[in-house]
Structure formats: structure tokens, C-alpha cells
Amino acid sequence: MNGSEDFDQRTYKVTSNLKPYHEFKAKYGGILAEYDIAFHELSFAMLDHFEKKKQKQDEFERKINLCKLLKKVISDHNPTWLFNVVPTGSSVTGLATENSDLDVAIHIPQAALIVEEKCQGRKITEEERKIMWREMQLEILQIVRLVLENNTEIKPYIDWKEGVKLVQAQIQILRITTTDGIECDISVVLDLFLSSMHNSFLIKHFAEVDHRFGLLCAVVKEWGASTKVKNPKDGGFNSYALVLLVTHFLQCGTSPPILPNLQHLYKNDNFFAMSERIFPSRLDFDAPLPRPLPQQSVNPATVSQLFLEFLHYYADFDFHKYFISVNNAMIKNRKLTGESAVLSSKSKQVYIEDPFDSHNPGRTVRSLNKIQSIMKDTLNMFDPNAPQNPDTPRLPFQFPTMDDILKMETDVEIKDEGEEGNGEEDVDN
Structure with a gap:
């Protein structure tokens, strides 16, 4: 060096x-x-391609407005909840392309305190605690699902051909699609630190x-x-x-x-x-x-x-x-x-x-x-x-x-090399 x-x-x-x-x-x-000129031409082509595909400001604003609406209708039905609706991932990093998914976290550390109160005076293993946290996250998602299905203020914004889907992968989410084409994944985070x-x-x-x-x-x-x-x-x-x-x-x-x-x-x-x-x-x-x-x-x-x-x-x-x-x-x-x-x-x-x-x-x-x-x-x-x-x-x-x-075609097929999959959804950033 x-x-x-x-x-x-x-x-x-x-x-x-x-x-x-x-x-x-x-x-x-x-x-x-x-091939110096060819490399520069390829770089310009890449820049032009992704500038055209980049998320536009109006799409970003529609995503933020959806988060605000989610916060409002959930609060209206659950006035004692202390929480935030936080957009994360590529939509807020500047890396998003147009029509990319919106990742939203319902950040509610208050719910973790309820779980911990249930654990007091009991011998709980770390695995049992994780199960209780997961059950609490699922319970919150099910409540939010009912809100989305019944609240008259947000119902017109949801594409009901797709409905409200509960996806129970490693990270549990509700998936909705809005009438203007935003696919939104809603998760629940109980930790104080929202990673x-x-x-x-x-x-x-x-x-x-x-x-x-x-x-x-x-x-x-x-x-x-x-x-x-x-x-x-x-x-x-x-x-x-x-x-x-x-x-x-x-x-x-x-x-x-x-x-x-x-x-x-x-x-x-x-x-x-x-x-x-x-x-x-x-x-x-x-x-x-x-x-x-x-x-x-x-x-x-x-x-x-x-x-x-x-x-x-x-x-x-x-x-x-x-x-x-x-x-x-x-x-x-x-x-x-x-x-x-x-x-x-x-x-x-x-x-x-x-x-x-x-x-x-x-x-x-x-x-x-x-x-x-x-x-x-x-x-x-x-x-x-x-x-x-x-x-x-x-x-x-x-x-x-x-x-x-x-658009590269390859003869190499990506498949498991012996270890079973875990059914994870992709994580966008």
C-alpha cells in the first residue's frame, strides 16, 4: 500500500x-x-435509463400521504395506541424506481411493554419471548386489517380486487395495493430501535x-x-x-x-x-x-x-x-x-x-x-x-x-445448494 x-x-x-x-x-x-469511449457511452446509457425509471416526486408524495392516512385511521380506531407509521426502504433512500413497493413499519414499542408485563414473575426462555412478540405483532396486524376493511375513509383508496393480504413469512406483513397502483407492505416493530x-x-x-x-x-x-x-x-x-x-x-x-x-x-x-x-x-x-x-x-x-x-x-x-x-x-x-x-x-x-x-x-x-x-x-x-x-x-x-x-441470459440456474429455503420476502432498499 x-x-x-x-x-x-x-x-x-x-x-x-x-x-x-x-x-x-x-x-x-x-x-x-x-474501450474507454465504449465504457463512457455505457455509463451515459445507464444514467439515462435509470433517470427515466427513477421514482418521481409526485409518487413519493403519494406514498407519504398514504402513510399519514394509515396513521390517522389506525389512531381513530385505537386512540390509546402510542405508535408511528414510518416509511422505510428505497422509497425514502433515493434509490427507488417508479412503481416500486412501499415498505411501512408500524412502530409501537408500547406493545413490547405489554408483552414484558405478561412475562413478569414467570420463567420465560428467549425462544418463548420471541414467540410472544410474534403473536403480539400478528394480533396488531389483524386489528389493522379490520380497520382497513371497515374504515370508510381509507376503503376507497384500496384496490379490493387484491384485498388485504396477511403474509406470514419470517417478517409478518399486511400487503395492500392502492387504487393508484402503490403496493404497500405493512409490518409491525415492537423494538425501541427501528432498524x-x-x-x-x-x-x-x-x-x-x-x-x-x-x-x-x-x-x-x-x-x-x-x-x-x-x-x-x-x-x-x-x-x-x-x-x-x-x-x-x-x-x-x-x-x-x-x-x-x-x-x-x-x-x-x-x-x-x-x-x-x-x-x-x-x-x-x-x-x-x-x-x-x-x-x-x-x-x-x-x-x-x-x-x-x-x-x-x-x-x-x-x-x-x-x-x-x-x-x-x-x-x-x-x-x-x-x-x-x-x-x-x-x-x-x-x-x-x-x-x-x-x-x-x-x-x-x-x-x-x-x-x-x-x-x-x-x-x-x-x-x-x-x-x-x-x-x-x-x-x-x-x-x-x-x-x-x-437483460442477460445465463445458463446457470440459481437453486439451493443443499440448505432449505426460509420463505423470506425480498427486502427493498
């Missing part, structure tokens, strides 16, 4: 993992130079630090959907995990780093949550960072180059040996860590440490070998010297278009 790389790391409070980056430069440097809200707040600020973050997330998610890399039900990543992979890559996998470690740069400002125990009591989604970011070297890479670097970084990433920590902006050894949540997840093919709590957004992955094979196939699309099928005539190299990437 040279002095400039060390300075940039310290400035942005990240610990870079630059071996893949230097290998990338050695392998693809000539291709980047030879999804703090995640959304952090991701929103990453998107504001550098426009390439949001664009790269969009490219990776659409490419992931076409190749089934983004397919949590059948062993792929969910949307949130892919966003964290992009975050880690832009913090630690390229030089100079593009994203800083925001949590640690503003650790003493009570602006970002540090954990599920240390967090600001209120968040203002319109507030700027407490002070400007420190000055450091500029990374001039185009988004198409960064997409290629991203694929190279993870195509050979040793997920069995290392896990990703966004909070600490580094990779850590899975066996040498003292963190119990990581050690207890050794059966999981991928461990991505959530920025705030102990859950693993990478837990859905059960087809890692196939996912990394698809990444290598995508990389080969950019390589004029990539191996081809020896039984067919070698075709002239054609630099891939955006459609080639975002």
Missing part, C-alpha cells in the same frame, strides 16, 4: 481490501484503455455523498433480477444485501475509496445510529451531514467501470473465510472474530454484518458458487480474450450494451 492509499483510508475511516483492485487493474487495465428506519437514513446519506452509489445499486439490482442473483426465495441475495455489497465495495474495494464510513466520521454528533443501543432519538431525513466530509483524493471511475470492478471484487471473494462489516468499513475473519452472531451463523454461506444490529442480510444466500459463476460470466462479456465454447466458431468481440447486461 502506498502513502496516498493509506492517507485516503485514514481520511475516510475505512480499511481497504485492495488486493482484488490491483488484480483488476492488472487484468482489465488494457481493456479499460482500449429499517436507521438503515434507510444511512443509505440516503450514502446516496447523497456520491451519485454513483445510487446508480451502481440500480444497475446491480436490475442485473441481479435478470440473472436471479437477486432472488432470496431460491438462494440468491435480497435487495438490501446487494445495497450493502455495493456500499462495502465503494468503501473498501476501490482506490481511492468513494464512500466514507459515515457512522464513524460523525460518531460524536449523535446523527447516525452506532448500534441498536446507541442511536439518536429522532431522525430528520431532510437534514444535511453535521459538517462537510474531509477532503481526499477523487476517484474518477465511471459507473460502468465500477460495475466491472464490483463483479471482479465479489466473483472470487472468500465468503467462507471473511465477512463484511459496513459499520467498521472492513472485512473480518469469520473464525477469528469474537462476535457470537457471526460464529453462530457459520452454516450460512454469506455473512454480511448489518450496520446496526446482529442480523445477517446475507442469510438468504444458498447458491454462492452459482452466483459467483454468473459474476464471472458477466465479466467475460467485457473481455475480448475470454474463453468461448470450443465446439462453436469464435465470434468477433462486441462490447456489451446496457440491454446485454440488464
Whole structure:
């Protein structure tokens, strides 16, 4: 590592993992130079494509108004409830495309106190407590369902061909579709710390630090959907995990780093949550960072180059040996860590440490070998010297278009590699 790389790391409070980056430069440097114009044209095409698909302001406002209406009608029927209706996910991070789902959390810590009162004086195991919390969440969802089905103020806004569906996956939700086409997933959170809200707040600020973050997330998610890399039900990543992979890559996998470690740069400002125990009591989604970011070297890479670097970084990433920590902006050894949540997840093919709590957004992955094979196939699309099928005539190299990437056909099928699925819904960010 040279002095400039060390300075940039310290400035942005990240610990870079630059071996893949230097290998990338050695392998693809000539291709980047030879096809420089093509890479720039691809980047402009990506930008134009996603600018057209981006969630518009009027759709955002309709989603916020729906949240306000939900809060009002639930309060009208349950005046003793102390709760908030909080929009989370891509709708509020700046990463949403038009007609994307709205994720809403009914945040009601008051209900947790009721559960704890029932536990007083009884010997309750942690598993029994989780069951009681889940039963309370279900009870609240059933009450909300009755409100939606009977309240005359909100009924006209709901598409009753779809109705109000109760989905009892790992996270229980009510799913509604409005008459103007918004699909809304409503969950219940009893914890004082609302993880999804703090995640959304952090991701929103990453998107504001550098426009390439949001664009790269969009490219990776659409490419992931076409190749089934983004397919949590059948062993792929969910949307949130892919966003964290992009975050880690832009913090630690390229030089100079593009994203800083925001949590640690503003650790003493009570602006970002540090954990599920240390967090600001209120968040203002319109507030700027407490002070400007420190000055450091500029990374001039185009988004198409960064997409290629991203694929190279993870195509050979040793997920069995290392896990990703966004909070600490580094990779850590899975066996040498003292963190119990990581050690207890050794059966999981991928461990991505959530920025705030102990859950693993990478837990859905059960087809890692196939996912990394698809990444290598995508990389080969950019390589004029990539191996081809020896039984067919070698075709002239054609630099891939955006459609080639975002509508990529692959012979590799994402299916479970031995571990049963858990029926998880995708998590959007």
C-alpha cells in the first residue's frame, strides 16, 4: 500500500481490501484503455435509463400521504395506541424506481411493554419471548386489517380486487395495493430501535455523498433480477444485501475509496445510529451531514467501470473465510472474530454484518458458487480474450450494451445448494 492509499483510508475511516483492485487493474487495465469511449457511452446509457425509471416526486408524495392516512385511521380506531407509521426502504433512500413497493413499519414499542408485563414473575426462555412478540405483532396486524376493511375513509383508496393480504413469512406483513397502483407492505416493530428506519437514513446519506452509489445499486439490482442473483426465495441475495455489497465495495474495494464510513466520521454528533443501543432519538431525513466530509483524493471511475470492478471484487471473494462489516468499513475473519452472531451463523454461506444490529442480510444466500459463476460470466462479456465454447466458431468481440447486461441470459440456474429455503420476502432498499 502506498502513502496516498493509506492517507485516503485514514481520511475516510475505512480499511481497504485492495488486493482484488490491483488484480483488476492488472487484468482489465488494457481493456479499460482500449474501450474507454465504449465504457463512457455505457455509463451515459445507464444514467439515462435509470433517470427515466427513477421514482418521481409526485409518487413519493403519494406514498407519504398514504402513510399519514394509515396513521390517522389506525389512531381513530385505537386512540390509546402510542405508535408511528414510518416509511422505510428505497422509497425514502433515493434509490427507488417508479412503481416500486412501499415498505411501512408500524412502530409501537408500547406493545413490547405489554408483552414484558405478561412475562413478569414467570420463567420465560428467549425462544418463548420471541414467540410472544410474534403473536403480539400478528394480533396488531389483524386489528389493522379490520380497520382497513371497515374504515370508510381509507376503503376507497384500496384496490379490493387484491384485498388485504396477511403474509406470514419470517417478517409478518399486511400487503395492500392502492387504487393508484402503490403496493404497500405493512409490518409491525415492537423494538425501541427501528432498524429499517436507521438503515434507510444511512443509505440516503450514502446516496447523497456520491451519485454513483445510487446508480451502481440500480444497475446491480436490475442485473441481479435478470440473472436471479437477486432472488432470496431460491438462494440468491435480497435487495438490501446487494445495497450493502455495493456500499462495502465503494468503501473498501476501490482506490481511492468513494464512500466514507459515515457512522464513524460523525460518531460524536449523535446523527447516525452506532448500534441498536446507541442511536439518536429522532431522525430528520431532510437534514444535511453535521459538517462537510474531509477532503481526499477523487476517484474518477465511471459507473460502468465500477460495475466491472464490483463483479471482479465479489466473483472470487472468500465468503467462507471473511465477512463484511459496513459499520467498521472492513472485512473480518469469520473464525477469528469474537462476535457470537457471526460464529453462530457459520452454516450460512454469506455473512454480511448489518450496520446496526446482529442480523445477517446475507442469510438468504444458498447458491454462492452459482452466483459467483454468473459474476464471472458477466465479466467475460467485457473481455475480448475470454474463453468461448470450443465446439462453436469464435465470434468477433462486441462490447456489451446496457440491454446485454440488464437483460442477460445465463445458463446457470440459481437453486439451493443443499440448505432449505426460509420463505423470506425480498427486502427493498
